[in-house]
Amino acid sequence: MQTAIDVQNLSFSFGSGTLVQPVLKEITISIQQGEIVLITGPSGSGKTTFLTIIGGLRQAFTGSVVVLGQQFIQSSEQVRVKVRQQIGFIFQQHNLLKSLTALQNVSMTLEMNNQLSEQQRQERAIAMLTAVGLGDRIHYKPDQLSGGQRQRVSIARALVGQPKIVLADEPTASLDKQSGYEAVSILKKLAKESQTTILLVTHDYRISDVADRILELEDGMIRNI
Amino acid sequence: MNYTNWLYFPMRLAWRQLIFDRTKLMVAICGVLFACVLVFMQLGFRDALYASATSAPVKLDGDLFLMHKQSEAMWRPIEFKRSELMRALGNPAVADVFPLYLGLAPFKNIETKVKRTLMVYGFDPDSTSFRIEAINNKREALKLKDTVLFDEYSRPEFGPIGQLIAANQNWTEIKDYKVAIIGLFRMGVSFAADGNVVTSDLNFMRIFPKRSLDNIDVGIIKLTPGSSQTSVKGELEKLLDESINIFTYQELLQFEKNYWANMAPIGFIFGFGTIMGWVVGLVIVYQILFTDIANHRNEFATLKAMGYSHGYFIRVVFASALLLAIFGFIPGLMLSLGLYHLAESQIFMPMPMTIAKATSVLMLILSMCFIAGLIAIRKLRDADPADMF
Ligand SMILES: Nc1ncnc2c1ncn2[C@@H]1O[C@H](COP(=O)(O)OP(=O)(O)O)[C@@H](O)[C@H]1O
Ligand SMILES: [Mg+2]
Numbered sequence: 380m381q382t383a384i385d386v387q388n389l390s391f392s393f394g395s396g397t398l399v400q401p402v403l404k405e406i407t408i409s410i411q412q413g414e415i416v417l418i419t420g421p422s423g424s425g426k427t428t429f430l431t432i433i434g435g436l437r438q439a440f441t442g443s444v445v446v447l448g449q450q451f452i453q454s455s456e457q458v459r460v461k462v463r464q465q466i467g468f469i470f471q472q473h474n475l476l477k478s479l480t481a482l483q484n485v486s487m488t489l490e491m492n493n494q495l496s497e498q499q500r501q502e503r504a505i506a507m508l509t510a511v512g513l514g515d516r517i518h519y520k521p522d523q524l525s526g527g528q529r530q531r532v533s534i535a536r537a538l539v540g541q542p543k544i545v546l547a548d549e550p551t552a553s554l555d556k557q558s559g560y561e562a563v564s565i566l567k568k569l570a571k572e573s574q575t576t577i578l579l580v581t582h583d584y585r586i587s588d589v590a591d592r593i594l595e596l597e598d599g600m601i602r603n604i
Numbered sequence: 605m606n607y608t609n610w611l612y613f614p615m616r617l618a619w620r621q622l623i624f625d626r627t628k629l630m631v632a633i634c635g636v637l638f639a640c641v642l643v644f645m646q647l648g649f650r651d652a653l654y655a656s657a658t659s660a661p662v663k664l665d666g667d668l669f670l671m672h673k674q675s676e677a678m679w680r681p682i683e684f685k686r687s688e689l690m691r692a693l694g695n696p697a698v699a700d701v702f703p704l705y706l707g708l709a710p711f712k713n714i715e716t717k718v719k720r721t722l723m724v725y726g727f728d729p730d731s732t733s734f735r736i737e738a739i740n741n742k743r744e745a746l747k748l749k750d751t752v753l754f755d756e757y758s759r760p761e762f763g764p765i766g767q768l769i770a771a772n773q774n775w776t777e778i779k780d781y782k783v784a785i786i787g788l789f790r791m792g793v794s795f796a797a798d799g800n801v802v803t804s805d806l807n808f809m810r811i812f813p814k815r816s817l818d819n820i821d822v823g824i825i826k827l828t829p830g831s832s833q834t835s836v837k838g839e840l841e842k843l844l845d846e847s848i849n850i851f852t853y854q855e856l857l858q859f860e861k862n863y864w865a866n867m868a869p870i871g872f873i874f875g876f877g878t879i880m881g882w883v884v885g886l887v888i889v890y891q892i893l894f895t896d897i898a899n900h901r902n903e904f905a906t907l908k909a910m911g912y913s914h915g916y917f918i919r920v921v922f923a924s925a926l927l928l929a930i931f932g933f934i935p936g937l938m939l940s941l942g943l944y945h946l947a948e949s950q951i952f953m954p955m956p957m958t959i960a961k962a963t964s965v966l967m968l969i970l971s972m973c974f975i976a977g978l979i980a981i982r983k984l985r986d987a988d989p990a991d992m993f
């Protein structure tokens with residue numbers, strides 16, 4: 380198996396001088412291609428910070444963070460943008476573009492890919508929306524959809540580009556039990572089919588059965604459960 | 605890199621975001637439209653002013669023109685000695701010289717008896733001082749005592765002179781002096797005069813009894829064929845008194861234009877109005893773009909996280925600005941066309957919509973939206989994908 384994410388001795392702090400606040404301390408972890416990993420831990424333990432570094436959204440300076448073969452420590456913005464295009468993001472808030480329909484939102488992921496024709500983009504986006512159970516809602520705008528449906532659109536948006544890695548930060552936090560579980564099940568099913576690595580931050584123990592592995596972050600340090 | 609998509613995709617996103625909020629789109633378009641109409645009207649009035657400022661001098665028939673150096677413009681001349689004009693005959697290249705007398709005087713409306721000021725021109729009826737056929741054809745008739753010609757482009761407040769002539773009710777008073785209107789010609793009104801009357805030099809003296817044939821307002825010089833205007837002008841400058849300005853035809857037109865553009869505050873006012881329209885439009889478009897970026901901050905940050913580059917969003921903002929410019933300009937042009945027609949029919953000033961004018965307003969609107977976009981894109985930096993989780 381290939382290693383998708385390899386983190387060695389990663390430390391990270393916010394602030395500077397006397398106000399420096401260490402958030403991540405000497406984290407070492409390796410995640411294989413196709414693994415589904417859950418990260419839990421108390422609020423403020425650094426889960427989101429960890430995810431933003433893995434996703435190339437935040438620059439870290441000490442240790443080593445290799446994602447899809449690219450070193451992120453001391454990397455340039457271009458390198459991270461390139462890798463980001465192979466990562467699907469799912470946020471706590473759905474963060475869909477409210478002026479676009481579900482179909483147009485999902486197509487946004489594919490518009491970065493110049494190899495595709497407009498028709499291929501349409502077909503793939505429709506297929507992905509159908510796969511998340513929204514085949515009959517493709518022309519709806521976010522405010523015409525329920526919370527669970529919106530989160531499923533954002534799952535479709537994250538997966539339609541066939542990313543190697545999906546990063547999700549508490550994707551079920553704003554959903555009720557039922558739709559939260561549905562959303563994560565769909566995510567797991569689709570990811571398993573395509574060998575996608577998933578890193579999922581959650582407090583929600585009801586969804587822990589989808590994971591291959593569960594990590595706990597506490598006080599900036601990681602431990603396997 | 606696919607260049608169609610490079611521009612097309614951000615443009616399409618800009619378009620989708622614009623039409624999502626119709627109310628805001630309408631406000632934005634109205635802002636651009638407002639700026640557009642304001643600038644069009646300012647330019648229209650300014651050009652009409654310049655055109656009308658030269659409506660009289662453009663019709664003068666001569667090669668060189670004399671005016672007193674203290675004359676700021678033809679409509680408010682300072683008199684000078686006719687003998688100065690005669691001295692020009694000393695130059696062998698000068699074929700003929702003719703005096704022109706000007707005076708503002710109240711003209712009584714034949715029907716309503718209301719008096720209104722117009723410009724009276726007195727010329728030598730043995731000369732062709734005007735490039736106006738209708739005047740030159742009536743030179744013999746104007747030699748008769750108390751006869752005048754009336755400019756049919758004068759404001760309608762002077763009365764329906766054409767109909768009155770046909771009905772033989774052609775007697776009126778200029779400066780309380782009775783004259784007969786024996787015909788019409790076409791010259792055009794200016795900001796200085798609402799109407800024009802042309803008569804012979806002798807009739808002019810009857811209307812203005814305090815004036816003398818020896819003190820003239822403008823001297824018209826005709827040169828022998830083939831002689832150079834500029835060299836004769838140079839020779840005359842040495843020959844004539846220092847207090848006399850000598851103009852070629854083009855210089856005279858420019859002199860009259862410059863008076864309105866620089867001396868009178870009117871040129872400044874229109875320039876100021878144009879700038880104000882531009883600034884107001886800029887502020888409105890900037891406001892719209894700015895709040896749009898602020899409202900889409902999370903969405904843009906999300907797209908950035910997904911791998912969209914900063915340049916993409918800059919293109920989105922400029923595409924929005926461009927679309928607003930175009931969608932504001934088109935109705936703005938239509939509305940201005942209507943207003944030009946209205947102005948032409950109401951204030952009798954020529955207000956043509958020229959390609960040059962439309963192009964320059966379009967450029968102004970484009971630059972306005974471009975600069976609004978340039979200021980607004982600073983706001984894009986707020987969209988930081990690290991804050992999105
Ligand atoms: N942008 C930031 N600037 C400064 N401190 C931050 C920032 N983001 C998070 N923190 C701090 O870092 C710590 C970890 O935060 P976070 O990674 O969001 O934890 P979690 O997601 O596990 O709740 C918290 O103490 C938080 O206050
Ligand atoms: Mg968090």
